[in-house]
Amino acid sequence: MSDLAGVLAAAAEVEAFCRNQGWRFCFIGGIAVQRWGMPRFTQDVDLTLLTGFGSEQTFVDPLLRQFSARIRDARQFALNHRVLLARTAHGVDLDFALGALPFEEGSVSRASSWPASDAVSLTTCSAEDLIVHKVFASRERDWADIESILSRQHGALDFAHVRKELRPLLELKDDQESLARLDRLVSTVDERLQQ
Numbered sequence: 001m002s003d004l005a006g007v008l009a010a011a012a013e014v015e016a017f018c019r020n021q022g023w024r025f026c027f028i029g030g031i032a033v034q035r036w037g038m039p040r041f042t043q044d045v046d047l048t049l050l051t052g053f054g055s056e057q058t059f060v061d062p063l064l065r066q067f068s069a070r071i072r073d074a075r076q077f078a079l080n081h082r083v084l085l086a087r088t089a090h091g092v093d094l095d096f097a098l099g100a101l102p103f104e105e106g107s108v109s110r111a112s113s114w115p116a117s118d119a120v121s122l123t124t125c126s127a128e129d130l131i132v133h134k135v136f137a138s139r140e141r142d143w144a145d146i147e148s149i150l151s152r153q154h155g156a157l158d159f160a161h162v163r164k165e166l167r168p169l170l171e172l173k174d175d176q177e178s179l180a181r182l183d184r185l186v187s188t189v190d191e192r193l194q195q
Helices: 004-021 029-036 057-066 074-081 102-110 127-137 140-152 159-172 178-194
Strands: 025-028 044-050 083-087 093-099 112-115 121-124
Touching (some): 004 029, 004 044, 025 029, 029 044, 029 127, 029 140, 044 102, 057 083, 074 083, 102 159, 127 140, 127 178, 140 178, 159 178
Antiparallel strands (some): 083 093
């Protein structure tokens, strides 16, 4: 099952499980793009799960009891790389980012509920935090998503927040181009929408 309804159902299953555990989390990636950008096909569920540093196994182990591992040694991979690669019983891929950075904590704190369908409400990051995630990842698909968010949320975004959160993250990976690329894209979208 990899149609949008199936992906939303998988996200709802993850949301219920995390809430039952009392965990703090928010959906990022394609699910959040459905809310803030131009809806597009997404095949998987990405989320930030706040684990902090040092207690990751207390999150990873219950997740691996609930969901199937997608790779061999998924537990060790998650502990080493801070991403748990899992899958629902219906075959939807799940990427749990094990969050601990101040930005990740803030992103989860700023998250809000979104009625994704008549039957499903999901907790997603804010539009601004989604842009930060996407600029940091910086794949071509991410830039296309950023443009769709800028277009759909035109005039409603807090760019001071985006820049404040992005700068230290980009410094971590010595990326001196992505903030300038974002500024150029913002100008391009502004010009297009003001015509």
